[in-house]
Structures are given as C-alpha cells and as structure tokens.
Amino acid sequence: MDYAIQSGLIDEALVHVQAGAGGRGCLSFLRTRLRPKGGPDGGDGGDGGSVWLLVDGSLRDLLHFRQRRRFAAEDGRSGGGGCRSGRRGRLVEVRVPPGTRVYDSSTGELLGDMTSVGLRLLVARGGRHGLGNAHFKSSTNRAPRSVTMGIAGEGRDLRLELCLLADAALVGFPNAGKSTLLRAVSAARPRVAAYPFTTLQPELGVVEVDILTRFVLADIPGLIRGAASGMGLGHAFLRHLRRTSLLLHMVDASESSAQDICASLGAVEQELTAYSQELAVRPRWVVLSKLDVLPADEGARLCGAVRTLLPESLPMYGVSGVSGQGCRELMAAVAAHLDASP
Ligand SMILES: Nc1nc2c(ncn2[C@@H]2O[C@H](COP(=O)(O)OP(=O)(O)OP(=O)(O)O)[C@@H](O)[C@H]2O)c(=O)[nH]1
Numbered sequence: 001m002d003y004a005i006q007s008g009l010i011d012e013a014l015v016h017v018q019a020g021a022g023g024r025g026c027l028s029f030l031r032t033r034l035r036p037k038g039g040p041d042g043g044d045g046g047d048g049g050s051v052w053l054l055v056d057g058s059l060r061d062l063l064h065f066r067q068r069r070r071f072a073a074e075d076g077r078s079g080g081g082g083c084r085s086g087r088r089g090r091l092v093e094v095r096v097p098p099g100t101r102v103y104d105s106s107t108g109e110l111l112g113d114m115t116s117v118g119l120r121l122l123v124a125r126g127g128r129h130g131l132g133n134a135h136f137k138s139s140t141n142r143a144p145r146s147v148t149m150g151i152a153g154e155g156r157d158l159r160l161e162l163c164l165l166a167d168a169a170l171v172g173f174p175n176a177g178k179s180t181l182l183r184a185v186s187a188a189r190p191r192v193a194a195y196p197f198t199t200l201q202p203e204l205g206v207v208e209v210d211i212l213t214r215f216v217l218a219d220i221p222g223l224i225r226g227a228a229s230g231m232g233l234g235h236a237f238l239r240h241l242r243r244t245s246l247l248l249h250m251v252d253a254s255e256s257s258a259q260d261i262c263a264s265l266g267a268v269e270q271e272l273t274a275y276s277q278e279l280a281v282r283p284r285w286v287v288l289s290k291l292d293v294l295p296a297d298e299g300a301r302l303c304g305a306v307r308t309l310l311p312e313s314l315p316m317y318g319v320s321g322v323s324g325q326g327c328r329e330l331m332a333a334v335a336a337h338l339d340a341s342p
C-alpha cells in the first residue's frame with residue numbers, strides 16, 4: 001500500500017543513533033617452552049555493531065520515541081593472544097511504522113523513505129576493527145609491535161517524519177457538531193459555525209487518551225442527500241479514510257424526536273453506501289450530539305428511546321462538544337476498539 005500522502009497531519013520524532021566502535025587489535029607474542037620465540041600472535045578486534053531502521057507493520061505512529069530517543073549499538077571486542085579475533089558488536093534495529101521518512105537532522109538530507117513492511121535502512125555504520133600485531137609480520141620485521149585501534153562508529157541525529165492517516169472518522173449531516181467535537185478532544189481547530197457546510201475539507205486531529213494511547217480522528221465534511229453523486233465531496237474524502245477502521249456517525253439530538261434521529265441516521269447511511277461499498281461495511285457507532293441543550297432527564301429519556309429503535313449490536317454514545325459531557329468516555333472507547341482491531 002502507498003502511504004506517502006503529501007497533505008495531512010505530520011508526526012515527528014528526533015532520535016540519536018550511535019554505531020559501535022571497532023575493537024582494538026591485540027599486541028601479543030607466542031611464548032611456550034618449545035617455541036620461546038613463537039612470533040607475533042595478536043588477533044584483530046571485532047567490527048562495531050551498526051544501527052538499522054526496520055519497518056514494523058504493527059506500528060501506527062512515532063509515539064514510542066517519546067520514551068526512548070537514543071539507540072546505541074555495541075562496540076566490537078578487542079582481539080586476543082593466539083590470533084583470536086574479538087567478537088563483533090551486536091547490531092541494533094530501531095522499529096518505525098510504514099510511511100516513515102528519514103532525514104539527517106543536521107544536513108536535512110533525505111536518507112530513506114520507509115514505505116514497505118520489512119524494509120531495512122542502515123543509518124549508522126559500525127566502526128571497522130583494529131588489527132593485531134600478527135597482521136604486521138613480514139620478512140623484514142619478524143617481531144612487530146604495532147597494532148591499530150578500532151575506528152569509531154558513526155553517530156547521527158535523525159529526524160523521522162510520518163504522515164498520519166485517520167484511525168476513526170466523524171460523519172453525519174451538516175451542523176451535527178462534528179467539528180465542535182474534534183475541537184473538544186484534540187488540538188485541531190476546524191472552523192465551527194451555525195450554518196451547514198462549514199467544513200469543506202477533512203480535518204485531522206490527534207486525540208491523546210493517555211500518555212501512550214492516541215489516535216487520529218478525522219472530521220469529514222457534512223453529508224447530505226445526493227452527496228454521493230458529486231456534491232462537495234472529492235477524492236480527499238476517501239483518501240483520509242483509507243485506514244479508518246471506525247466511523248462515528250453523529251446526529252444532532254437537541255431538536256429532534258427519537259424517530260427523526262433514526263430517520264436522519266438512515267439517510268446518511270444510504271449516502272455512505274452509495275458513495276462507497278467499502279465504507280458501507282466499516283464498523284460504525286452512533287453518537288448523539290448537543291446533549292447539553294436538553295435537561296439531563298430529557299436527554300436520558302431521548303437516548304433510551306433512540307436505543308430501543310436501533311439494532312442492539314450498534315453501539316451508541318451521547319456527547320456534548322460544548323460542555324464536554326461524554327467526550328472522554330467516547331474517546332477512551334474508540335481507543336480501546338482501535339487497539340483491539342487488527
Ligand atoms: N449547544 C451545543 N451546540 C453545539 C454543539 N456542537 C455543535 N454545536 C453548534 O452547532 C453548530 C454546528 O457545529 P459544527 O461543529 O460546525 O458542525 P459540523 O457538523 O462540523 O457542521 P459541518 O461542518 O457544516 O458539517 C455550531 O453553531 C455549534 O456551535 C454542542 O455540543 N452543544
């Protein structure tokens with residue numbers, strides 16, 4: 001799959017990678033009773049370990065780099081007597097999600113585009129090993145005392161960049177309160193206004209449920225009857241929903257009866273199906289919005305009435321993007337759902 005999207009939300013991480021140094025060569029001479037002048041036998045050191053980046057298909061963002069930013073591979077060991085070579089340093093593999101672009105942060109050079117799962121990229125080469133004195137033996141110098149040190153491993157500051165795709169999306173009629181909810185739960189600032197079609201392009205926001213859990217939520221322009229046959233929604237619509245595994249279907253609960261709410265849910269469902277068969281089968285939840293407008297008991301009664309009209313298997317939540325009521329619970333449930341889905 002092609003993950004390279006130019007627009008959208010960018011995730012960024014700065015990491016330092018350090019390869020291991022080569023091990024030094026050994027200075028040694030063979031001395032035994034039978035061979036008192038056995039000659040030089042100092043072995044070479046081992047090469048330093050390198051640092052690689054590896055694309056891991058189970059990762060979705062760069063969040064784990066908040067926990068750890070420095071990655072160092074092992075140094076090579078020194079050589080030994082008896083012409084024993086030192087062990088190589090162990091390499092380090094740093095896992096990144098598909099779609100990560102890798103830059104050298106000091107020069108700005110693009111080092112690689114990590115598009116496909118399993119791809120590996122060498123980002124810091126381990127230092128070469130040093131030579132033991134056995135290496136310098138020649139016909140004119142039978143007892144060399146020279147050895148070389150290993151070479152230092154490469155060190156580099158990297159900037160990782162990833163275009164985030166929406167994990168979940170808000171859909172519904174215009175004015176349902178989608179942008180208001182996105183503002184309430186993320187740092188995204190889509191425009192909100194009391195007229196339909198305020199949002200003309202999908203907007204993305206990162207929802208942080210806790211320090212290690214977050215997902216990308218998309219605010220999709222309002223759908224109306226006939227939207228599927230070309231009104232307003234362009235390519236951008238589907239593009240942002242490629243990886244979206246959950247649709248949150250929002251419906252304004254402030255001025256309607258339970259029957260009206262179900263009728264408008266049905267109308268939007270028809271539009272989605274007409275727009276794309278693929279979207280029609282995505283999991284979805286119903287979200288009743290603007291509950292702050294109703295007195296608490298009336299809101300609860302309305303939610304109960306809608307609940308009885310909907311299929312039992314369809315999850316339903318009530319929220320208000322203005323008062324914040326129900327927003328945390330909904331976002332935590334979405335995060336749990338995303339975590340559990342493949
Ligand atoms: N009282 C109240 N008003 C809300 C709530 N959510 C949205 N509104 C109002 O409803 C109107 C529409 O809100 P938006 O968030 O722009 O709706 P939208 O679904 O993004 O609309 P489009 O972008 O046109 O599809 C605005 O006037 C909001 O202030 C809510 O939870 N409570």
Ligand SMILES: [Mg+2]
Nearest residue numbers: 178179198199
């Ligand atoms: Mg909007």
